[in-house]
Amino acid sequence: MTQNYDSKTLIDLEDRLGAHNYHPLDVVCSHASGVWVYDVEGNKYLDCLSAYSAVNQGHSHPRITRALVEQVGKLAIVSRAFRNDQLPLFYKTLLDLIGYEQVLPMNTGVEAVETAIKAARKWAYTIKGVPHDQAEIIVAEGNFHGRTTTVISFSTEAQYRDGFGPYMPGFVIVPYGDVDAIARALTPHTAAILIEPIQGEAGVVIPPDGYLRGIRQLCDDHNILFVADEIQTGLGRTGKLMAYEHEDIRPDVVILGKALGGGVYPVSAVVASNEILDVFSPGDHGSTFGGNPLAAAVAQAALQVIVEENLVENSARMGQYFRERLDEIDSPHIDHVRSKGLMIGVELKPEAGGARRFCEALQERSILAKETHEHVIRFTPPLIIDQAIIDWAMPRIRDVLLTVS
Numbered sequence: 001m002t003q004n005y006d007s008k009t010l011i012d013l014e015d016r017l018g019a020h021n022y023h024p025l026d027v028v029c030s031h032a033s034g035v036w037v038y039d040v041e042g043n044k045y046l047d048c049l050s051a052y053s054a055v056n057q058g059h060s061h062p063r064i065t066r067a068l069v070e071q072v073g074k075l076a077i078v079s080r081a082f083r084n085d086q087l088p089l090f091y092k093t094l095l096d097l098i099g100y101e102q103v104l105p106m107n108t109g110v111e112a113v114e115t116a117i118k119a120a121r122k123w124a125y126t127i128k129g130v131p132h133d134q135a136e137i138i139v140a141e142g143n144f145h146g147r148t149t150t151v152i153s154f155s156t157e158a159q160y161r162d163g164f165g166p167y168m169p170g171f172v173i174v175p176y177g178d179v180d181a182i183a184r185a186l187t188p189h190t191a192a193i194l195i196e197p198i199q200g201e202a203g204v205v206i207p208p209d210g211y212l213r214g215i216r217q218l219c220d221d222h223n224i225l226f227v228a229d230e231i232q233t234g235l236g237r238t239g240k241l242m243a244y245e246h247e248d249i250r251p252d253v254v255i256l257g258k259a260l261g262g263g264v265y266p267v268s269a270v271v272a273s274n275e276i277l278d279v280f281s282p283g284d285h286g287s288t289f290g291g292n293p294l295a296a297a298v299a300q301a302a303l304q305v306i307v308e309e310n311l312v313e314n315s316a317r318m319g320q321y322f323r324e325r326l327d328e329i330d331s332p333h334i335d336h337v338r339s340k341g342l343m344i345g346v347e348l349k350p351e352a353g354g355a356r357r358f359c360e361a362l363q364e365r366s367i368l369a370k371e372t373h374e375h376v377i378r379f380t381p382p383l384i385i386d387q388a389i390i391d392w393a394m395p396r397i398r399d400v401l402l403t404v405s
């Protein structure tokens with residue numbers, strides 16, 4: 001397939017040959033650099049989705065790309081049946097950065113969520129003393145933790161569940177943002193509370209101040225694990241390295257993914273204490289590709305770029321700038337704006353007719369954003385964005401929010 005095909009041909013081919021489990025904007029991307037994405041016709045767009053925060057460091061970051069290319073030419077995978085020279089260095093880079101004692105590497109985000117669930121359950125049986133097969137994990141309404149059959153079992157989104165039963169038991173769902181609801185749901189069998197510090201897929205839902213501290217307190221009082229899914233919120237997205245830092249607490253288990261792969265390769269991980277991750281013995285759990293040297297080399301570079309390019313601080317500053325400019329837009333369609341750092345959601349009024357139309361209008365004005373649920377436009381550009389680019393984008397965003405009717 002060396003010939004160049006136009007967008008229409010490629011869209012037709014994709015729709016004819018592929019399963020229809022996505023509804024993408026009809027932009028056929030062929031290359032990208034930094035915050036900019038180009039389609040096959042050569043049109044240039046500002047990426048305001050960042051692959052759901054997998055591209056926090058920007059597209060094709062030179063240093064991350066170099067790490068990938070150099071490593072793939074040396075050693076890509078041997079499986080965990082043998083050791084490799086990159087995995088321990090990845091562990092050290094990650095733990096030096098965020099603390100904690102052990103890492104368990106996987107590939108996709110949901111695999112790391114599954115790993116955390118397994119860890120919490122086994123911890124409950126072997127350390128806390130919950131009777132066999134009775135462990136409960138408390139989760140929040142509106143959660144998004146991925147798409148496996150176990151994880152969709154505790155989704156509250158009908159579309160993610162319907163038709164995919166029977167469902168995995170052992171999960172208790174409570175309203176998001178309500179510590180008292182968690183307290184009421186506790187039983188002697190509660191192993192863990194699994195939450196997103198900010199709910200991304202639910203539409204950038206930010207819990208009330210004190211929510212994470214309240215959960216920390218409950219977990220301390222009742223010997224329960226606080227498991228934070230930072231796959232989307234972590235690694236600088238919200239203006240802190242980890243979103244839990246906004247409330248000065250530390251969860252017991254942290255789940256990372258997306259930007260851990262530097263926008264080039266899937267890498268995920270669970271980090272926790274020795275006590276928790278020591279529940280795993282050889283053979284208990286694993287993944288053929290998890291912890292391979294290519295992933296480990298990429299993840300080291302991905303983390304180093306976040307630190308050395310001050311992307312966390314830039315996310316905080318540019319997030320505030322982006323937010324202030326958005327707040328200046330006086331559109332009849334906007335209900336309100338929610339944001340932390342460069343995780344920004346514009347909630348439209350129901351009568352605006354849905355966020356999809358606005359995202360299509362943004363695409364016509366060279367900005368790629370994705371609607372989240374019906375009424376939220378999410379803006380999550382790469383964390384390398386600067387003021388000049390936001391100034392370039394804002395008249396276009398304003399135009400869309402004022403003129404689409």
Ligand SMILES: *Cc1c(COP(=O)(O)O)cnc(C)c1O
Nearest residue numbers: 108109110144145146229231232
């Ligand atoms: C994206 C996401 C996941 C799932 O990650 P995958 O790599 O798609 O499996 C889990 N939790 C949160 C909060 C996410 O945003």
